[in-house]
Amino acid sequence: MNEKEKYKLQEKLRYDKAQTELDEKGLHPNTKFYAIKKLEIKYDEKILCPFCFNYDEFQLFNKEGRLYKCPICKNCITLKTANDIRFMTSEQFAKWVFDYRLSGFWDKIINKDFKEWNKRLYDVGFGFGINFWDNYKILKGTAYCDGD
Numbered sequence: 001m002n003e004k005e006k007y008k009l010q011e012k013l014r015y016d017k018a019q020t021e022l023d024e025k026g027l028h029p030n031t032k033f034y035a036i037k038k039l040e041i042k043y044d045e046k047i048l049c050p051f052c053f054n055y056d057e058f059q060l061f062n063k064e065g066r067l068y069k070c071p072i073c074k075n076c077i078t079l080k081t082a083n084d085i086r087f088m089t090s091e092q093f094a095k096w097v098f099d100y101r102l103s104g105f106w107d108k109i110i111n112k113d114f115k116e117w118n119k120r121l122y123d124v125g126f127g128f129g130i131n132f133w134d135n136y137k138i139l140k141g142t143a144y145c146d147g148d
């Protein structure tokens with residue numbers, strides 16, 4: 001067994017151990033928590049960049065350290081963000097942008113062009129229904145810090 005196989009086996013054992021628990025009745029599936037589910041995005045799955053709304057295969061986002069770089073706007077996102085945005089509603093996305101705004105969200109958007117970003121927001125469907133801006137304004141209204 002080479003080093004790589006050994007590593008893989010160790011990882012599998014660790015994973016299996018987290019999935020099961022041992023008590024007086026023996027070994028059975030762990031029902032206590034769900035955190036053991038591994039966050040994973042397949043290479044050919046498409047993800048959405050929140051800064052430019054580029055919708056591309058995950059493999060086109062280059063890995064840089066723990067982050068993934070958008071091939072279009074060159075901003076980096078975490079694996080968790082890449083995963084979460086796929087399932088967000090307009091309301092949840094508004095909350096995400098709102099929480100990010102003090103870390104420079106609006107400085108990172110495509111060409112720093114708000115109009116373009118806002119147009120794309122509608123193109124990808126976050127502008128419709130209970131829309132992004134309704135929620136963003138609600139959040140802004142109740143926040144102690146009146147940012148952008």
Ligand SMILES: [Zn+2]
Nearest residue numbers: 049052070073
């Ligand atoms: Zn981007």
